[in-house]
Amino acid sequence: MTTTLPARPVTETPRPVAIAPRRRKPRAYKIFRVVALTLTVLLFIAPLVWMFIASLKTNVDIYDASKTLFFAPTLDNYDNVLSRNNYFGFIFNSFWVALLSTLFSLLIGVPAAYAMSRFAMHRSALVVLMARIIPGVSLLVPWYFIFANMRMVGGFGVLILSHMFVALPLIVYIMISYFDSTPLELEEQAQVDGLTHIGAFLRITLPLSVPGLATAGILSFIFSWNNFMFALVLSGANTKTLPVAIFNFVSYASIDWGSLMAAAVVVTVPIMVIALFTQKYIVSGLTAGATKG
Amino acid sequence: MTTMVSTKPTVWENFSTWANRHRKWLFASPAMIFVGLLIAVPLGWTLYLSITDSEGSVRAESNVVGLNNYVEVLSDFDRFWPAVMRTFVFTGGALAIEMVLGMCIALLLWRPFRGEKWVRVAILLPLVATPVAVGMMWRLIFDPNIGFANQVLSWVGIPAQPWLSGQYTALPTLMFVDIWQWTPMVVLMLLAGLTSLSDEPDEAARIDGANAWQRFWFVTLPLLRATVIVTIVLRGIDALKTFDILYATKGKGGGSFHEVETLNIYAFGLSFDYNDYGIASTVLILFFLLIIAIMWVLTYRRKANRS
Numbered sequence: 202m203t204t205t206l207p208a209r210p211v212t213e214t215p216r217p218v219a220i221a222p223r224r225r226k227p228r229a230y231k232i233f234r235v236v237a238l239t240l241t242v243l244l245f246i247a248p249l250v251w252m253f254i255a256s257l258k259t260n261v262d263i264y265d266a267s268k269t270l271f272f273a274p275t276l277d278n279y280d281n282v283l284s285r286n287n288y289f290g291f292i293f294n295s296f297w298v299a300l301l302s303t304l305f306s307l308l309i310g311v312p313a314a315y316a317m318s319r320f321a322m323h324r325s326a327l328v329v330l331m332a333r334i335i336p337g338v339s340l341l342v343p344w345y346f347i348f349a350n351m352r353m354v355g356g357f358g359v360l361i362l363s364h365m366f367v368a369l370p371l372i373v374y375i376m377i378s379y380f381d382s383t384p385l386e387l388e389e390q391a392q393v394d395g396l397t398h399i400g401a402f403l404r405i406t407l408p409l410s411v412p413g414l415a416t417a418g419i420l421s422f423i424f425s426w427n428n429f430m431f432a433l434v435l436s437g438a439n440t441k442t443l444p445v446a447i448f449n450f451v452s453y454a455s456i457d458w459g460s461l462m463a464a465a466v467v468v469t470v471p472i473m474v475i476a477l478f479t480q481k482y483i484v485s486g487l488t489a490g491a492t493k494g
Numbered sequence: 495m496t497t498m499v500s501t502k503p504t505v506w507e508n509f510s511t512w513a514n515r516h517r518k519w520l521f522a523s524p525a526m527i528f529v530g531l532l533i534a535v536p537l538g539w540t541l542y543l544s545i546t547d548s549e550g551s552v553r554a555e556s557n558v559v560g561l562n563n564y565v566e567v568l569s570d571f572d573r574f575w576p577a578v579m580r581t582f583v584f585t586g587g588a589l590a591i592e593m594v595l596g597m598c599i600a601l602l603l604w605r606p607f608r609g610e611k612w613v614r615v616a617i618l619l620p621l622v623a624t625p626v627a628v629g630m631m632w633r634l635i636f637d638p639n640i641g642f643a644n645q646v647l648s649w650v651g652i653p654a655q656p657w658l659s660g661q662y663t664a665l666p667t668l669m670f671v672d673i674w675q676w677t678p679m680v681v682l683m684l685l686a687g688l689t690s691l692s693d694e695p696d697e698a699a700r701i702d703g704a705n706a707w708q709r710f711w712f713v714t715l716p717l718l719r720a721t722v723i724v725t726i727v728l729r730g731i732d733a734l735k736t737f738d739i740l741y742a743t744k745g746k747g748g749g750s751f752h753e754v755e756t757l758n759i760y761a762f763g764l765s766f767d768y769n770d771y772g773i774a775s776t777v778l779i780l781f782f783l784l785i786i787a788i789m790w791v792l793t794y795r796r797k798a799n800r801s
Contacts, residue, residue: 234602234607237602238602238603238607238613241599241602241613241616241617242612242613242616242617244674245616245617245619245620245674245678246616246619248620248631248632248635248674249619249620249623249631251631251634251635251642252627252631252634255634263634263640264639264640266640266645269642269645308524309524309525309528310525312520312521312522312524312525313521313522313524313525313526315521316517316518316519316520316521316522317522319518320518322518322522325522325526328526328529329525329526329529331533332529332533333731334731334782334785334786334789335533335537335782336735336757336758336761336778336781336782336785337735337737338737338758338761338762338765338778339536339537339540339761339775339778339779339781339782340532340533340536340537340540341762341765341766342536342539342540342543342765342771342774342775343535343536343537343539343540343543344532344536346553347536362532365528365532366532366533369525369528369529373525397510397514398514398517399510399513399514399517402517423622426624427622427623427624427625427626427738429624429625429626429737429738429741429742430737430738430741430762433741434766443624444624444625444626444627444738447624447626447627447630447742448626448741448742450630451630451633458634458640461630461634462630462631462634464627464630465624465627465628465630465631466627468624468626468627469623469624469627469628472622472623472624473619473622473623475622476618476619476621476622477615480614480615480618483618483622484614484618484682484686487621487679487682487683488682488683488685488686490724490728491682491683491684491686491687491721491724491725492686492687492690492720492721
């Protein structure tokens with residue numbers, strides 16, 4: 202998987218002389234490329250910027266077309282969302298559910314991925330990966346009643362378990378391709394030096410897999426943070442996560458657009474900040490398997 | 495005393511030997527048990543519910559009605575088949591545009607250029623944004639009265655559109671939202687594929703005088719076929735199961751005319767708004783079979799083509 206990392210050297214590397222002719226692209230192509238790239242970036246960024254701008258406006262300004270870009274920014278919406286609507290509580294819920302479901306999934310998913318990779322357990326791997334295909338709704342009804350019987354609905358346990366349903370297959374999928382590309386020789390060498398199989402896994406392979414673990418962990422955290430459907434059904438008043446809180450924001454009669462956008466910013470910004478700093482890992486995780494046949 | 499000392503490590507050694515010998519299943523079983531308990535059992539239950547007339551509460555009395563639910567669902571041209579069609583229109587339309595647009599952007603980003611890092615960050619942001627928040631964001635932008643979309647149209651002189659609130663415009667609008675959020679995913683996958691290609695075939699074709707389009711169509715694309723198929727499969731599965739943006743923008747039942755009610759939304763509504771578990775489970779089983787069938791066709795064709 203590491204080889205599929207599109208972490209190419211950026212710009213500065215001088216081109217080898219052999220393919221010099223490519224440099225003489227017509228100027229029209231260069232201009233076209235710059236324009237196209239600018240448009241691409243605008244297409245993907247502008248709506249997010251718009252959301253951010255709207256979150257700084259009063260509702261009167263949002264309704265005023267003449268104040269599209271020029272307005273007096275205010276933080277009232279954030280104040281409303283964070284202090285009056287208890288969004289800190291939702292942030293706390295989202296964070297713990299995402300963190301714990303990620304950690305538990307890593308705990309059971311990584312050894313499983315290791316065994317599936319080393320022993321070529323294709324059928325078992327397929328079973329775990331089926332979870333990626335199954336529509337989540339088809340599990341929700343049975344889950345709801347199983348967990349209602351165990352008096353777990355509305356608690357954190359059930360949310361963490363349900364988010365693991367998303368996290369576990371993802372982690373297994375990413376880690377299998379990671380372990381597939383980790384050389385077996387190092388483990389064999391360690392066994393010659395007296396480590397057991399499990400010892401070699403714990404002391405040699407696992408430390409070498411930290412980039413893969415980071416990739417799997419970050420992605421699973423993001424997917425859990427963003428998850429809506431499971432929390433919609435299984436969360437209670439005290440365990441509501443951010444996406445559900447945002448959704449509930451609009452079920453009342455009129456929409457408070459400014460606060461809604463502030464709430465949307467509050468949920469997306471942490472994840473975007475994480476993404477900015479861990480871009481390399483996220484990309485390698487999302488594209489795991491892209492270059493395999 | 496000496497015997498105590500010598501037995502203690504033996505117990506540990508015994509355990510260690512046992513653990514190492516059975517490490518395959520020792521490692522794999524926690525995950526397998528999790529999958530079994532939380533996925534296989536519930537799925538089996540759903541399969542069972544689909545042949546009962548369970549309603550109101552799963553614990554309430556219910557009778558096995560055989561395949562009646564399946565007959566009822568498959569002859570339901572009011573809700574079920576329109577939902578199937580919407581699922582296909584949404585997935586097919588969004589996926590096709592995402593693949594074409596994604597390929598164009600991936601080709602733009604392929605060769606290094608200055609500022610490449612920033613472009614990559616820009617396309618990563620929609621991808622990680624919370625879908626519910628994304629739905630709300632577009633809801634404001636596409637608001638018929640105050641939205642930016644209609645403001646832009648008015649500058650160009652096009653009459654205002656109802657977007658999300660229109661019976662016929664809602665689904666295309668949501669396809670656009672899906673395209674906005676997930677094209678970056680396609681770009682990243684294809685870019686990973688492109689980056690792994692060697693330069694030589696492309697160079698050879700260039701020397702033979704092939705133009706850019708010919709080199710793409712006859713050299714790059716065939717080499718990239720495996721990546722393209724993986725991308726279609728992964729993105730296709732997710733698109734079929736789209737829930738968040740549909741539910742966040744249109745609410746229960748996919749709007750007042752069920753205009754964006756896909757199979758997932760339909761099944762969710764049957765389960766949690768109508769508590770009609772028998773029918774809901776039937777829809778879900780059919781939906782699941784549909785996904786499996788599509789997967790099978792795509793992967794089977796891949797294998798057939800390869801050999």
